[in-house]
Amino acid sequence: MFLPFFPVVLGFRGLDAAEIGLVLGIGTIARIGASPVLSNLSDRTGQRRLSILIYALAAAALLLLYFLPFGLVFVSVAVIGFMVMNAPIVPLSDAYALDVQRNTGADYARMRLWGSAGFVVASIVGGTLASEDTSWLVVVAIVLSSFATGAVAMSLPRQKRGKEKQDSDAADAATPFRSVWFWPLLTVLGLYQASHSAFYGFGTIYWQAMSVPDFAIGLLWATGVVAEIALFTVAGKLSQRFDPAIFLLAAGVAASLRWLLFPFADTLPAMAALQTLHGLSFGAAHLGAVAILARIVPSQWAGTGQGLLATSVGIQMAIGLSISGALYEVNPDWPFYLMSIVAAVGTLATLVMTPMLRRKMG
Structure with a gap:
């Protein structure tokens, strides 16, 4: 819903094309930088599911600032904050799914196809809501989706992630980074x-x-x-x-x-x-x-x-x-x-x- 329709939502909020481009442009740059940093923080703590929960709740909370009756600054904080906190969720979800594949032999591609199917459904729903009178419901739907993401992540079983007891120096040496x-x-x-x-x-x-x-x-x-x-x-x-x-x-x-x-x-x-x-x-x-x-x-x-x-x-x-x-x-x-x-x-x-x-x- 965010990718196809949020520029339209911002337009109904009163932002002009230049302001929409500025907000989404800064958000994109911030998201690019945040993804590896926040993903690495999750890896260091070893709490992949909990990290998804925290990031999803933070993204939802920040986007709720959109509804405050203030100007461009608060809208920018809401949108950019959402994009930053949402950035590591897909990489961490992929990492969890790959752990499942490694530990159980499950088919990663069959898990991943539901992301594509979900995108189709969300696009259809978002298209029906992206009008001037109901555009606020797009924001509500995105917030609820973030809450749902965190809830689903915590409902999943913990996965063994390789040789978790190995020496940290050896683990660092094994990385290709x-x-x-x-x-x-x-x-x-x-x-x-x-x-x-x-x-x-x-x-x-x-x-x-x-x-x-x-x-x-x-x-x-x-x-x-x-x-x-x-x-x-x-x-x-x-x-x-x-x-x-x-x-x-x-x-x-x-x-x-x-x-x-x-x-x-x-x-x-x-x-x-x-x-x-x-x-x-x-x-x-x-x-x-x-x-x-x-x-x-x-x-x-x-x-x-x-x-x-x-x-x-x-x-x-x-x-x-x-x-x-x-x-x-x-x-x-x-x-x-x-x-x-x-x-x-x-x-x-x-x-x-x-x-x-x-x-x-x-």
């Missing part, structure tokens, strides 16, 4: 998601300029998420045959093809066909990146690893959006061609790094 090769890898993993920045920022605008009806645009977005869910449904079986590097390579090829052909899709069937590639370009990239980090980062520091991945994606996504915006002003097709090149670069880099990756994961 001080290794030179880890940071280029983190950059490449973020590159796959960053190749979607032109679409996230300008895909709807591009289709509107082609006179695609708003309802059809909604269906096109939904097609991508359904393809993503379909991949998550079968990814567990696929992972038994293919290692995470293959998932990344498949994602890179799909993304390169998707963005290269995007400007040429001038009919709804063609657009929908390209949208099905989202299952690979996003879904396979996400599964591959998460699985690689799960194998090379010790369980004790899994939250930090996932938080660093979120930061890598966030930084590169911000850069991609800025460049795409400038290119879109010159030629609307150019941002998508650039994203095709970005995906191709990520694919080539993965090919080069695959032997090293397999050694580290082995």
